[in-house]
Amino acid sequence: MKYLSTNKQSPAATLREAVVKGLAPDGGLYMPENIPPLPQSFFDRLYDMDLPEMSFHVASHFLGEDIPPADLKQMVYDTLDFPIPLVHVHDRLYTLELFHGPTMAFKDVGARFMARLLGYFTARRQQEITVLVATSGDTGSAVANGFYRVPGIRVFVLYPKGQVSAIQEKQFATLGGNITAIEVNGTFDDCQRMVKQAFGDEELNERLQLTSANSINWARLLPQSFYYFWGVAQMGKNAGKIACAVSSGNFGNICSGLIAKRLGLSISRFIAATNVNDVVPQYLSEGTFKPRPSVATIANAMDVGNPSNFARIAELYGHSHKNICADMEGFVCTDDQIRATIREVYSRWKYLPDPHGAVGYRALKSYLDQHADHSGFFIETAHPAKFTEAAEEATGEKIRLPDNLARFAGRTKQAEELSADFEILKTFLMN
Ligand SMILES: *Cc1c(COP(=O)(O)O)cnc(C)c1O
Numbered sequence: 001m002k003y004l005s006t007n008k009q010s011p012a013a014t015l016r017e018a019v020v021k022g023l024a025p026d027g028g029l030y031m032p033e034n035i036p037p038l039p040q041s042f043f044d045r046l047y048d049m050d051l052p053e054m055s056f057h058v059a060s061h062f063l064g065e066d067i068p069p070a071d072l073k074q075m076v077y078d079t080l081d082f083p084i085p086l087v088h089v090h091d092r093l094y095t096l097e098l099f100h101g102p103t104m105a106f107k108d109v110g111a112r113f114m115a116r117l118l119g120y121f122t123a124r125r126q127q128e129i130t131v132l133v134a135t136s137g138d139t140g141s142a143v144a145n146g147f148y149r150v151p152g153i154r155v156f157v158l159y160p161k162g163q164v165s166a167i168q169e170k171q172f173a174t175l176g177g178n179i180t181a182i183e184v185n186g187t188f189d190d191c192q193r194m195v196k197q198a199f200g201d202e203e204l205n206e207r208l209q210l211t212s213a214n215s216i217n218w219a220r221l222l223p224q225s226f227y228y229f230w231g232v233a234q235m236g237k238n239a240g241k242i243a244c245a246v247s248s249g250n251f252g253n254i255c256s257g258l259i260a261k262r263l264g265l266s267i268s269r270f271i272a273a274t275n276v277n278d279v280v281p282q283y284l285s286e287g288t289f290k291p292r293p294s295v296a297t298i299a300n301a302m303d304v305g306n307p308s309n310f311a312r313i314a315e316l317y318g319h320s321h322k323n324i325c326a327d328m329e330g331f332v333c334t335d336d337q338i339r340a341t342i343r344e345v346y347s348r349w350k351y352l353p354d355p356h357g358a359v360g361y362r363a364l365k366s367y368l369d370q371h372a373d374h375s376g377f378f379i380e381t382a383h384p385a386k387f388t389e390a391a392e393e394a395t396g397e398k399i400r401l402p403d404n405l406a407r408f409a410g411r412t413k414q415a416e417e418l419s420a421d422f423e424i425l426k427t428f429l430m431n
Contacts, residue, residue: 002066003030003218005260006311010237015066016121017112019219020129022212023191023199026135029311032062032335037264044418045366046233054233055226058263062222075116076223081108084227086234090349092368092375096231103171104383104404105301106253108168109143109227110220114174115146115153117219118211122152130429131155132198133213134191137164137301138382143213144179155213156429158182158191161417163303167386167405174411175342181413184422189294189305197422201429204426216308231377243376245271245331245364247356249302251280251309255378258316258327268372270328273363275299276309281330287321288312292409296333298390299355301382315396331363338362342394352391354384 004019006141007028013021017076018030032423049057061131083099089095101108122129131153142158147155157172161183173181184191195212198204215221228244244267245253254272261267272280275297283289292304298421317323334343341358347353353361360378368374383402384391391399401409418424 001062002033004033004202004352006315015063016394019117019217020121020209020211021194022210022214026117026397027196027200029216031312032218032314035122035259035262035316036061037262043264045385046229047237049233050081051226051230054229055223056081058229058394059222061263062226064307071120078116079112079223080172080226082108084230086377087351089345089351089361090305093361093364094235094360094375094377095351095353095380096227096377097380098227099354099380099383100143101346102404103145103240103343104402104426105136105138105142106379106381106388107138108146109223110252111139111142111146111213112213113223114213114217114219115150118153119150127209129153129384130210130214132195132207132210134158134195135164135189136160136303137168137171138216138386140164140181141168144181147213148175148179149177149414150236153180158180158184158194160188160191161185161301162168163188163298167388167389167401167408169413170408170411171405173413174408175361176414183414183415184420185417188292188303192306192308192419194420194422198380198425198429201422201426204429205377206262207430214308215250220250220350221256221259221309221312225263226279228257228260228267230264232267233374237375239375240372241264241268241371243269243271243354243359243367243371243374245273245362245367245376247251247273247299247302247360247379247381248280248345249274249304249307250276251307251313253381254328255312255316258313261327262316269367269376271331271363271367272328272377273333273359275302275335275359276334277303277305278330278332280310280382282333283310283321283348284328284330298338298387299333299359300360331359333362339390342390346394349426352384353380353383354387355390356381357384382408
């Protein structure tokens with residue numbers, strides 16, 4: 001299968017090129033040239049397969065021509081060696097808990113798969129690969145841990161100083177080895193811009209084999225589609241119409257869900273739930289896409305002012321606002337609403353969502369209240385203990401860190417501080 005840039009100015013790429021480059025030379029994002037539906041035989045068995053088996057089928061559908069089945073199977077099974085349970089919250093409302101991986105956020109799925117795929121490609125070449133990633137929190141930890149000690153790969157994590165939680169920072173800024181953390185005096189959007197500039201810089205690209213591990217990389221997006229099938233399978237044969245709310249920032253997660261739908265998965269409604277950084281919900285209601293600087297919220301992994309995967313969603317729907325709106329609607333939450341939701345869900349239903357999950361919960365609840373014929377699940381994107389303050393405020397209790405997170409707590413930070421200036425980053429990387 002070939003991959004095409006959403007900007008249409010670059011030649012078609014092979015899987016290897018798309019994954020190693022990350023971003024297309026014209027600045028666009030790679031999409032598979034076509035997305036044929038999965039065969040009926042797959043859906044006939046949907047309720048009989050486990051997560052890795054169904055994921056392997058989806059992976060083979062896209063990557064089967066490029067990677068031998070035994071290697072691909074290994075990658076998929078290694079990636080998904082933790083559970084992704086569907087948990088009943090109340091009434092027709094469920095949550096798909098994606099936080100049982102090593103860094104306790106959904107990004108583990110994409111990062112672990114990408115590390116294995118890149119490792120597969122580099123094992124067959126000599127040149128070292130340099131991974132550049134901008135993070136508002138969870139990407140950095142998932143990527144750093146997914147790639148830690150993978151031979152032939154160096155990772156640089158750029159993050160906005162003072163804008164990620166202490167535990168998040170510990171997860172990517174204390175590893176050392178092949179992982180270097182760069183603390184940028186600026187916003188997440190500055191970090192993302194600097195990474196994009198790096199990919200466009202000829203001199204830097206001659207010196208280093210650069211790749212991006214942000215959700216602009218197809219290798220992260222594809223595996224995220226797996227768990228939408230698993231979510232629907234766990235809802236059961238008699239679930240009827242299913243809605244799915246996805247707390248969104250860069251819109252990679254929901255884009256993977258929309259791809260699953262294009263493959264034939266029956267989710268009748270997607271709800272793009274955001275904090276007050278609501279560029280996409282505004283697009284959905286008004287028809288124009290107007291990026292703007294992000295503002296800080298308590299759901300900080302969604303503080304994105306120019307969501308990069310919107311380009312993929314637009315491409316998937318032929319740039320038609322009407323077609324996009326046929327599958328997806330928006331929902332916006334303020335910080336006060338997020339806090340109130342966490343408190344309410346915890347006191348009423350004894351379920352503790354994290355601030356990001358709370359946005360998804362509220363969006364889904366509102367949709368289900370208006371659609372009595374639907375049931376649905378929201379994606380719980382991170383473990384609530386990662387956002388200790390919000391959790392403790394809502395419950396009035398001290399939150400115990402799960403072992404996966406506690407193991408980072410005592411480590412010392414080792415980060416390089418840089419100003420939000422591409423030339424300074426470039427000099428740093430060249431040395
Ligand atoms: C990254 C992240 C999001 C947003 O996901 P996107 O794919 O960027 O839309 C939501 N919640 C958490 C906890 C995250 O880490």
